[in-house]
Amino acid sequence: MYRLFILPTMIINIAVISIPAILTIILAFYRWDGISDPVFIGLENFERLWNDRIFWKALRNNLIWTALFLTFPIIIGLVVASLLLTVRRGSTFFQIIYLFPLVISAVISARVWQGMIYNPQSGIVALLERYGLDLYDPLSRTATALYGVAVVDLWHWWGFMAVIFFAALRQVPQEQIEAARLEGATYFQMMRWVLIPGIMPTITLMMIMTVIWSFLVFDFVYVMTQGGPASSSEVLSTMAYRRAFYELKVGNAAAIAIVISLFGLVATFFYLRLQRGEGE
Amino acid sequence: MNMLESRNTVILSYFILGFAAFTALFPLALMLLNSLKTVPEIIASPLAPPEQLVWENYANAWKHSKFSRTFMNSAVLVFLTTALVLSTGSLTAYVLARKKIKTWALVTAYLLATTTAPIQLFLFPLYFGFAHLGLINNIFAVSVVYCAIYSPFSIMLLRTYFLAVPKELEEAALVDGATPWQVFSKVYLPLVWPGMLTVALIIGMYTWNEFLIATTFLQNQESRTAIVSYFLLSGQYETNWGELMAGAVLVVMPIIILFIFLQKKFIDGITGGSVKG
Numbered sequence: 001m002y003r004l005f006i007l008p009t010m011i012i013n014i015a016v017i018s019i020p021a022i023l024t025i026i027l028a029f030y031r032w033d034g035i036s037d038p039v040f041i042g043l044e045n046f047e048r049l050w051n052d053r054i055f056w057k058a059l060r061n062n063l064i065w066t067a068l069f070l071t072f073p074i075i076i077g078l079v080v081a082s083l084l085l086t087v088r089r090g091s092t093f094f095q096i097i098y099l100f101p102l103v104i105s106a107v108i109s110a111r112v113w114q115g116m117i118y119n120p121q122s123g124i125v126a127l128l129e130r131y132g133l134d135l136y137d138p139l140s141r142t143a144t145a146l147y148g149v150a151v152v153d154l155w156h157w158w159g160f161m162a163v164i165f166f167a168a169l170r171q172v173p174q175e176q177i178e179a180a181r182l183e184g185a186t187y188f189q190m191m192r193w194v195l196i197p198g199i200m201p202t203i204t205l206m207m208i209m210t211v212i213w214s215f216l217v218f219d220f221v222y223v224m225t226q227g228g229p230a231s232s233s234e235v236l237s238t239m240a241y242r243r244a245f246y247e248l249k250v251g252n253a254a255a256i257a258i259v260i261s262l263f264g265l266v267a268t269f270f271y272l273r274l275q276r277g278e279g280e
Numbered sequence: 281m282n283m284l285e286s287r288n289t290v291i292l293s294y295f296i297l298g299f300a301a302f303t304a305l306f307p308l309a310l311m312l313l314n315s316l317k318t319v320p321e322i323i324a325s326p327l328a329p330p331e332q333l334v335w336e337n338y339a340n341a342w343k344h345s346k347f348s349r350t351f352m353n354s355a356v357l358v359f360l361t362t363a364l365v366l367s368t369g370s371l372t373a374y375v376l377a378r379k380k381i382k383t384w385a386l387v388t389a390y391l392l393a394t395t396t397a398p399i400q401l402f403l404f405p406l407y408f409g410f411a412h413l414g415l416i417n418n419i420f421a422v423s424v425v426y427c428a429i430y431s432p433f434s435i436m437l438l439r440t441y442f443l444a445v446p447k448e449l450e451e452a453a454l455v456d457g458a459t460p461w462q463v464f465s466k467v468y469l470p471l472v473w474p475g476m477l478t479v480a481l482i483i484g485m486y487t488w489n490e491f492l493i494a495t496t497f498l499q500n501q502e503s504r505t506a507i508v509s510y511f512l513l514s515g516q517y518e519t520n521w522g523e524l525m526a527g528a529v530l531v532v533m534p535i536i537i538l539f540i541f542l543q544k545k546f547i548d549g550i551t552g553g554s555v556k557g
Contacts, residue, residue: 009371241492
């Protein structure tokens with residue numbers, strides 16, 4: 001009887017995720033344009049990727065992205081959360097403001113930043129240029145495009161970390177904090193020896209999820225630069241999307257999807273172990 | 281760690297928190313401010329207040345994005361997805377919370393694993409499969425896809441609400457001869473509805489904002505969502521940033537209003553399951 005209860009969830013999940021995922025793995029060994037019959041080509045899709053300059057560029061960009069998101073949002077989140085704990089009064093108000101960027105669609109955020117900040121005619125960049133600052137639209141240059149996009153995603157993201165860490169910090173036993181204070185702990189000592197150890201499980205979980213999410217990043221890159229200029233901001237997910245739907249190299253796209261999944265799989269392994277470690 | 285802080289520490293803390301709040305709000309303030317200006321005014325300075333309020337920007341954005349149609353599509357999609365996630369997810373959450381059977385650990389692990397699967401891992405066969413079955417531009421089909429993607433998260437969140445219901449209530453109902461379905465619908469559902477509302481808000485927001493699946497599966501004007509039609513508007517013609525900002529305000533408005541009124545539920549939903557005590 002109870003098996004019947006979980007049936008709808010499982011049927012939908014397996015039909016939408018598992019079966020297509022298995023097909024993707026199979027397709028990675030075929031050449032297919034989405035219309036005619038697939039042709040088995042063994043490892044050729046992977047060999048192609050190995051020799052594909054853009055693939056390495058995209059992989060490198062995903063790793064840079066991971067490094068950026070493992071540091072900035074987590075540090076900003078921790079600092080802001082600890083300050084919210086310090087002031088207490090107004091913490092709900094601040095949390096709501098910090099979450100505004102998170103609840104807004106990536107498409108909207110991307111366009112607002114493009115038009116009102118980065119734009120060399122209508123944005124803040126243009127305004128500052130007129131005051132003599134040597135600025136330019138970061139999205140227009142190969143050296144800075146990826147970082148230009150990352151800044152917008154960081155803006156959208158750090159509030160989430162702050163709110164998560166604040167929720168965790170509130171569960172750190174008050175006595176520990178008081179004891180440290182009575183012994184005259186400074187802010188950094190408090191962070192290092194009481195607060196961070198107290199919420200370590202949450203930080204670890206967020207870092208694992210950050211690795212997974214960093215390999216999934218799509219919306220901001222696709223909307224703001226389409227991976228350009230000259231593939232300089234291409235990431236694996238936008239590259240796979242382009243291969244499948246623009247160039248109709250579905251086998252090639254499937255091979256990229258498998259590479260993305262491998263990074264996620266390693267992180268998922270740690271994630272599941274952590275979940276199990278929590279008991280229940 | 282309140283009360284004992286020195287005055288200076290608190291003032292410095294507020295200063296940094298205020299600066300962080302300014303950073304979060306600044307681009308959104310620019311969006312709102314410039315949505316009421318003409319293009320020459322925006323180019324003159326994005327920070328200056330409008331000389332007179334250009335409400336036409338809103339009317340033009342509404343017309344050019346075909347929002348009267350696409351807002352409706354988004355609303356239908358949100359409704360279908362939320363209904364599907366809540367109905368299938370609550371059943372599963374109940375079983376996972378209350379029934380101790382060996383394979384459930386496997387089910388839980390499977391669901392957690394699918395939350396981390398990249399969309400690209402299943403997108404391509406799914407797209408060509410849907411195309412083959414004639415399901416492209418079908419809003420209901422897309423809501424099923426969303427349901428699969430959002431269910432695991434929703435189930436884990438709902439499960440905590442089911443766990444909070446005293447077990448004795450279920451036992452008493454079973455002694456009185458209630459069927460499993462009656463226990464679920466008559467004992468549990470009336471008690472877990474705050475959790476259902478939280479999940480509905482989060483899933484509704486995700487669905488309203490979602491781009492990748494929506495742009496891939498809903499391609500024609502009759503089925504497009506508000507986000508996708510906004511994306512297309514901003515990619516064509518000469519760029520009228522005033523009109524584009526007005527369109528942006530229109531698209532985010534429903535979410536922001538809900539968020540402001542039901543902030544506590546949002547924060548519960550957003551932090552739910554992520555904090556390991």
